[in-house]
Amino acid sequence: MYKYDKYDQAIVDARVEEFRDQAARRIAGALTEDQFKPLRLKNGLYLQLHAYMLRVAIPYGTLDSRQMRMLGHIARKYDRGYGHFTTRQNLQYNWIKLEEAADILADLASVEMHAIQTSGESIRNVSSDQYAGAAADEIADPRPWAELIRQATTFHPEFSYLPRKFKIAVTAAEEDRAAIRLHDIGLKLVRNGAGELGFEVYIGGGMGRTPFVAPLIRPFLPAEHLFSYCEAALRVWNRWARRDNIHKQRIKILVHDLGQEEFTRQVEEEWQAILPNQSDVPMVEFDRIAAYFVDPPFEAGAPDEIDRSDPDFALWVDQNVVAHKAPGYAIVNISLKPIGGIPGDASAEQIELMADLAERYSFDELRVTHAQNIVLPHVRKADLYALWQTLSENGLAEANLDLISDIIACPGLDYCSLANARSIPIAQKLSQRFGDDRQREIGELKLKISGCINACGHHHAGHIGILGVDRKGTENYQLLLGGSGAEDASLGKITGPGFDEDGIVDAVEKATQVYLDRREEGERFLDTYRRVGMEPFKEAIYG
Amino acid sequence: MSMKLLTGNDLRTGEVTWWTGTGWSRFVENAVDVDEHGEAIATEEIGARRVNAAYVIDAVDTPEGPRPAHIKDRIRALGPTVRLDLTLKPADPDAGSWVI
Numbered sequence: 001m002y003k004y005d006k007y008d009q010a011i012v013d014a015r016v017e018e019f020r021d022q023a024a025r026r027i028a029g030a031l032t033e034d035q036f037k038p039l040r041l042k043n044g045l046y047l048q049l050h051a052y053m054l055r056v057a058i059p060y061g062t063l064d065s066r067q068m069r070m071l072g073h074i075a076r077k078y079d080r081g082y083g084h085f086t087t088r089q090n091l092q093y094n095w096i097k098l099e100e101a102a103d104i105l106a107d108l109a110s111v112e113m114h115a116i117q118t119s120g121e122s123i124r125n126v127s128s129d130q131y132a133g134a135a136a137d138e139i140a141d142p143r144p145w146a147e148l149i150r151q152a153t154t155f156h157p158e159f160s161y162l163p164r165k166f167k168i169a170v171t172a173a174e175e176d177r178a179a180i181r182l183h184d185i186g187l188k189l190v191r192n193g194a195g196e197l198g199f200e201v202y203i204g205g206g207m208g209r210t211p212f213v214a215p216l217i218r219p220f221l222p223a224e225h226l227f228s229y230c231e232a233a234l235r236v237w238n239r240w241a242r243r244d245n246i247h248k249q250r251i252k253i254l255v256h257d258l259g260q261e262e263f264t265r266q267v268e269e270e271w272q273a274i275l276p277n278q279s280d281v282p283m284v285e286f287d288r289i290a291a292y293f294v295d296p297p298f299e300a301g302a303p304d305e306i307d308r309s310d311p312d313f314a315l316w317v318d319q320n321v322v323a324h325k326a327p328g329y330a331i332v333n334i335s336l337k338p339i340g341g342i343p344g345d346a347s348a349e350q351i352e353l354m355a356d357l358a359e360r361y362s363f364d365e366l367r368v369t370h371a372q373n374i375v376l377p378h379v380r381k382a383d384l385y386a387l388w389q390t391l392s393e394n395g396l397a398e399a400n401l402d403l404i405s406d407i408i409a410c411p412g413l414d415y416c417s418l419a420n421a422r423s424i425p426i427a428q429k430l431s432q433r434f435g436d437d438r439q440r441e442i443g444e445l446k447l448k449i450s451g452c453i454n455a456c457g458h459h460h461a462g463h464i465g466i467l468g469v470d471r472k473g474t475e476n477y478q479l480l481l482g483g484s485g486a487e488d489a490s491l492g493k494i495t496g497p498g499f500d501e502d503g504i505v506d507a508v509e510k511a512t513q514v515y516l517d518r519r520e521e522g523e524r525f526l527d528t529y530r531r532v533g534m535e536p537f538k539e540a541i542y543g
Numbered sequence: 544m545s546m547k548l549l550t551g552n553d554l555r556t557g558e559v560t561w562w563t564g565t566g567w568s569r570f571v572e573n574a575v576d577v578d579e580h581g582e583a584i585a586t587e588e589i590g591a592r593r594v595n596a597a598y599v600i601d602a603v604d605t606p607e608g609p610r611p612a613h614i615k616d617r618i619r620a621l622g623p624t625v626r627l628d629l630t631l632k633p634a635d636p637d638a639g640s641w642v643i
Contacts, residue, residue: 027555029592047596049619051557080629095629099555342625413615414623422618424625473613 001062001365002147002292004112011155012109015116019043020102027099042122044115045101049417052096055118056108060128060146060170061089061368063113065355068366070111072351078104083351085336085344087408087458088167089127089368090118094415116154121162123153127169129177130369133293134331134377136323138173140189140197144290145226146170151289152227152281159234163241164249166234167206179370179485181205181214182461184251185230190220197223203233204255204263205489207455212252213489215260217267225271228280232271236263295326296363296378302328303382313388316399321384330381332362334374334391335398335406339435340428343409344372353394361387370458371408371446373401403439404447404512405431408458412451412468413475419451421468421475429505434512442512445525448483461485463526464508465492477504481511481537482529493534496542510540544604546576548611549584550619551597559619560594567594569631571620572608610641617642 004012019039026036040046044055056071063071071091075083078100079093086092096104108114117124126146133141149168153159159166169178172189180186186202199221205214221229233251240258242248255263304327308314322331334354337343346354354374358366361383362376369375379387391397400406407430410416412423426449434442448462452469459465465480476498483492499507512525514537519528529537548571549562560567561574562584568574577584581599588594601612611617621639622630632638 027592033589033595047552047557049615050559050622051552095557097556413618414625417615419615422624424623428625475614 001064001143002059002289008151009109009112012112012114012116015043015114016102016105016109019105023098023102038120040098040101041119042116043101043105044118045096045098046119047417048094049413049415051094052098052101053415054093054096054101054104054115055086056091056093056113056115057118057125058090058113058368059150060126060132060143061130061370062128062132062143063366063368064364065359065366066364067111067113068355068358069352070107070113072348072355074104074107075351076348082345082347084342084411085346085368085372085374087370087372087410087456088125089130089370090125091368092411094411119165121164121166123149123156123159123162123166123168126150127167127178127183127370129171129173130367130375131177131322131331131377132172132367133295134324134326134329135173136325137175138171138189138325139191140172141290141293142170142172142187142189144286144293145187145189145223147289147292148226148281148286149230158231158238162234163238163243164246166251168230174487176485176487176489177369179458179461179489181489182207182211182458182485183214185233186214187226189223192220199223199226201229201233203267204252204260206250206252207458207460208250209247209453209455210250210253211455211460211491212256213491214252215255217260217264224283224286225275225280228274228277229267229271231279232274233267235270235274236266296365298326298329298378299380302326302380304328306381306384310385312392312399313385316388316397317384319399319403320401324378326378328381330379330384332376332379332384332387333369333401334376334396335400336373336396337400337406337431338395338398339400339405340432342424343407343427346374350394350396353390354396357387357390371406373406400435400439402444402446403434404442404445404464405435405439406446407431408446408448408462410450410452410457412449412457416451416456418454419468420453420470421451421477423449423451423457423466423468426466426468426477426501426504429501430508433505433509442516443524445512446484447508458485459483460491461489462492463524463529464511466504466508467494469498471498475501477501479504479507479511479541481534482526484526488526495534495538507541511537514540545612546602546604546609547578547581548574548600548602548609549577549581549597550574550600550611550616551585551588551594554592554595557595561620562588562594562597571611574602574609576604576609605641607641614643
């Protein structure tokens with residue numbers, strides 16, 4: 001994985017000291033909150049419902065054990081003993097003190113981490129496939145490209161005061177595990193007929209108040225022009241964005257308003273105009289970055305067999321372990337969704353344990369997934385049983401990847417000042433309702449919960465989505481069906497009137513029963529919904 | 544009886560605080576009715592950096608003390624409903640029974 005050079009380290013260290021000075025001036029009264037707020041947001045520091053919240057960037061979800069241990073250390077020393085892994089592959093601390101924030105940033109900088117551009121109107125943490133570099137189905141490792149974007153856009157003056165936040169995702173596999181079509185720019189590495197590497201470029205996707213699935217703007221962009229093409233798209237957006245209306249500022253609104261054809265024409269025209277500027281990152285620099293992402297030294301001839309004699313272990317292997325590109329190796333998903341637990345939360349001890357396990361079993365690497373789980377990307381199959389035993393002893397072996405209890409949930413009204421309703425209690429009740437053999441009978445079902453229209457819990461993209469709203473001062477929950485963040489991306493549709501806290505759990509149960517009653521051989525919940533449509537579900541839920 | 548409370552966050556720690564008439568408390572039970580004076584008190588206290596992001600909310604006076612009218616402020620007053628060990632009264636599991 002990427003290692004900072006002296007320039008990376010210098011700018012991060014300088015940023016820590018700059019923020020230390022800014023925070024001290026705020027506490028001393030030299031800065032008002034109005035003056036300080038944009039400065040703290042540029043360093044990921046929010047003022048949330050109960051305290052300051054710090055969002056730490058985990059570039060494309062990749063980190064090593066040293067960095068993971070530091071996240072655990074910070075949770076214990078500065079927070080209340082836990083952290084929350086987010087749907088943007090980041091980590092949030094909920095109980096931060098302003099007077100300690102600079103010390104935290106200094107600790108992060110000591111392990112090549114920061115919180116820069118995790119908030120504000122900037123290009124946010126670039127996200128990617130959590131199986132990158134390990135997946136059996138990818139054509140190349142997308143992480144060097146994600147790192148190139150990170151470096152090229154960090155502190156870039158043209159992208160420091162954008163109309164609104166901007167999110168980019170990069171993948172390189174047929175299966176879309178990064179929801180690229182629900183990003184401002186989604187990039188998929190492909191090869192053309194001549195075998196050359198390039199990108200399918202999707203622009204204008206997103207969730208939130210006005211969700212859109214991004215259209216394909218360019219079917220093949222030569223890889224070496226990645227930056228200039230993104231720059232052209234950002235320039236067109238910067239030119240026309242509705243800075244007068246916060247709800248219409250995202251690029252998805254511009255793409256929708258101009259139309260795919262006209263937006264594409266303008267981007268292509270802008271791109272041709274700026275190409276002579278040679279703003280693309282030189283390939284020699286890309287090669288320097290890519291050299292950090294070479295495969296770890298996989299053991300030749302590592303045994304491919306797995307002893308499945310322990311039924312609980314076999315269940316976990318079947319659900320949470322995924323094929324690896326190297327013979328004798330596997331990708332392990334560590335569920336942060338214990339039945340009745342809080343999705344994405346991990347204690348300092350669990351964080352440190354996962355760091356230890358990565359060091360021992362996975363070439364020192366971990367990944368954070370947008371589904372709020374952790375991945376050990378390179379585990380010898382021969383080590384799986386020992387790994388599973390340790391995970392089991394520490395509450396980290398829930399065998400529920402992509403099942404109904406593997407719920408994405410935003411922090412909701414329990415933590416977030418923007419939320420209208422609580423998300424976590426709904427997730428807890430649902431996982432308790434289905435977290436037995438029923439979830440295995442149902443099979444793959446991606447359930448996603450947001451506590452407000454901003455959609456941090458990706459409810460639009462859930463096979464079943466739940467949106468919390470405020471109805472005359474009480475929590476109310478709308479049910480959506482038919483969304484997907486995968487390669488078959490689609491937006492869920494609202495079933496009808498909303499429910500209270502218990503009612504929404506019952507409504508989900510009725511929806512799953514329709515699926516069980518009507519599914520055909522091999523169909524997932526989403527497939528059945530798409531085949532039979534909304535009506536049978538509405539009838540069961542409201543009839 | 545309806546009332547107005549002034550609430551905000553401690554500048555240094557970010558903790559939720561409530562105006563008591565003479566200073567700030569972490570416990571909503573210590574809050575007092577600010578009537579129409581909330582904005583003026585907020586301006587003075589923000590200026591003195593004794594509070595951050597202060598605002599006035601609607602509340603109801605009860606025998607147990609003031610209770611915010613809106614669920615968001617009730618959760619602010621208690622702490623996260625899903626981590627009672629992190630609320631202001633972790634030893635009392637019923638301490639937040641009025642919140643939801």
